[in-house]
Amino acid sequence: MEKTICELFAGVGGFRLGFEKLNSGWETTWFSQWEPGAKTQWAHECYVSHFGDSKDLKGEFHTGEDISLMEKKHIPNHNLLVGGFPCQDYSVAHTLASSKGIEGKKGVLWWQIRDTIIAKEPSFCIFENVDRLLKSPASQRGRDFGIILACLAELNYSAEWRVVNAATYGASQRRRRTFIFAYKNSSNYGRKMGNTMPDKLIMSEGFMAKSFPIVAMDEMTSIELSKDIIDVSDNFSFPFKNAGYMTNSVVYTFNITEKEEQPILLKEILQSDVDKDFYISEEKMPKWVYLKGAKKIPRKSANGHEYIFSEGPVAFPDSWDRPGRTMLTSESTLNRSTHVVTDPGSGKLRILTPVEAERMQGFDDDWTNSGMPQRMRFFCMGNALVVPMVTRMGKVLDGIFAEEG
Ligand SMILES: C[S@@+](CC[C@H](N)C(=O)[O-])C[C@H]1O[C@@H](n2cnc3c(N)ncnc32)[C@H](O)[C@@H]1O
Known part of the structure; x- marks a missing residue:
């Protein structure tokens, strides 16, 4: 399987840099980065200064525009879709029909990801979000993550997730983020995991366990998601734990203990x-x-x-x-x-200096020294992810892609 990536909500390119550091043939075919309301698109400029711009399938440049304006079928083909997107209100309304018959709130970026999955059918996806995604919103705990999983199930994907503290896995920042790995049920990996017990998948066999090893897990809790996303939006609430797996609309979740590595101080x-x-x-x-x-x-x-x-x-x-x-x-x-x-x-x-901020996120020194004001360098780093966490996942994906043939 070709190691092709599309990077949504690309910021200054944390995902891309993490994969490129592997030097194992990953190629980003398209990306999108647009800061709402900003006159100068500093992050996009920084990204382009490192990697150049990318044309869409019509031969046009639209990487620096609002992703919601992009006709998703014009995004170049890719087998891995990645992106860090914000925790927003993912509830859906009963009215109107979008591509699959539901209508989310305007400006909510999950729907842009879903539309991209529908249009491009990538075999694999990695998403990053804040740790509180699993507990949002406060009035209906777990609803928003339930909606994400229900959407993936409807599109015939399974998913694993983990809340990862980067410092536990050798980084210089105690940053806790939810990573979601989704894959087509029809992929070789999907078929293999379909024959693996959930506890074994979480403990040792799955993508997250291989990327971020663990030492212990508690008792499994489980729930079946409604196939009706509006029903999930209106009624679903569930105490998701810090690790889990969803396949065929059934959720299995565990609290795990991370295997600690020496952090950078x-x-x-x-x-x-x-x-x-x-x-x-x-x-x-x-x-x-x-x-x-x-x-x-x-x-x-x-x-x-x-x-x-x-x-x-x-x-x-x-x-x-x-x-x-x-x-x-x-x-x-x-x-x-x-x-x-x-x-x-x-x-x-x-x-801190901007370079120290970059080091804390695992970027190369002066990554954001691309002409943007100093304040924006910190802003872009605050938005970014811990690059070595991506490289760890990329290494495991190297093996998974090799087995896809
Ligand atoms: C959490 S940050 C991800 C940062 C990235 N992972 C990195 O390494 O720098 C989300 C990014 O999405 C961008 N964004 C927000 N709304 C967008 C939209 N409608 N279209 C495209 N990009 C958007 C923001 O400007 C921000 O840079």
């Missing part, structure tokens, strides 16, 4: 002799101390209800001897979640 990615602009000024210090500290603040909700908002302290500065926390798009701004480190040379407190 924050001190190992710090640069020396950084510009003085990264240092925290005396003037701003009290604000940083306040934001990072514990607090209890009386607040009033929209309906007039008074309550005490409270939050504990965060490490200030961040420990050198641990991997970093999850990097957000607000990284580097005066913000509680921005990393603050003790500079190894001067012993003074400072924020």
Whole structure:
């Protein structure tokens, strides 16, 4: 099977870079990256500066446009569809017919992925989302992930998922993300897994177990999804655990314990002799101390209800001897979640440099040094994924693709 990839919601190309690092013949035939509302498309420009642009099947360039405007049948053929997409409200309405008779909310990117699967029928897919996807929305826990699985089942795909903490698998960031691996039931891999017991698949035989080994799992819980996606949207709720498998609309889920590898520590990615602009000024210090500290603040909700908002302290500065926390798009701004480190040379407190942010995500140094403002470099890194996690999955896919013939 040709190792061809389509990368949706490509950002600065974390998936593509992760596969290219394998040097095992992966070729990205098309990608899409468009930041809603942004005048300058920095991420798209950065992506193109590394990999060049890609034509669609009509010979036109549409990679830097809203994916919802793209006629999906014009996307070049590929056997692997990848993409990191946001956790949104995936509920569907009863009205109107889309390609398969359901209507999701406008602007919800899962429907763009589904339309691409319907048009291009890739044999394999890897998606990335935040860990809370499995529990969303708060009012109907598990509904949104249930809808994703029900859509995949309807299109004759099975799926495995795992919540992966990148630091456990050797990275320099405690970033927890849900990875979903979907595959056609008719693929060789699909047939093989169809003959494998769910507990064995999760423990050792499946794609996720091979990419991210585990040491233990709890008792399985299981549920059958309705074949009617509107019914799932209206009524489904289920406590998904951090690992699982869905085939023929039946969900099997387990809480697993990850097999720990030595992470990269924050001190190992710090640069020396950084510009003085990264240092925290005396003037701003009290604000940083306040934001990072514990607090209890009386607040009033929209309906007039008074309550005490409270939050504990965060490490200030961040420990050198641990991997970093999850990097957000607000990284580097005066913000509680921005990393603050003790500079190894001067012993003074400072924020991270863009290169340190890139290292924390496993990108090459200066990956985003493509002409975008510094603030956008942090923004793009906050949006990105931990590249070595993709490379690990790619290695396992090398074997799976070899067996597809
Ligand atoms: C979570 S990020 C994925 C980042 C990527 N994995 C990386 O390594 O940089 C999602 C991306 O989807 C893009 N996006 C959002 N809406 C889009 C749309 N309608 N069409 C195309 N891209 C979109 C965002 O600009 C963002 O870069």
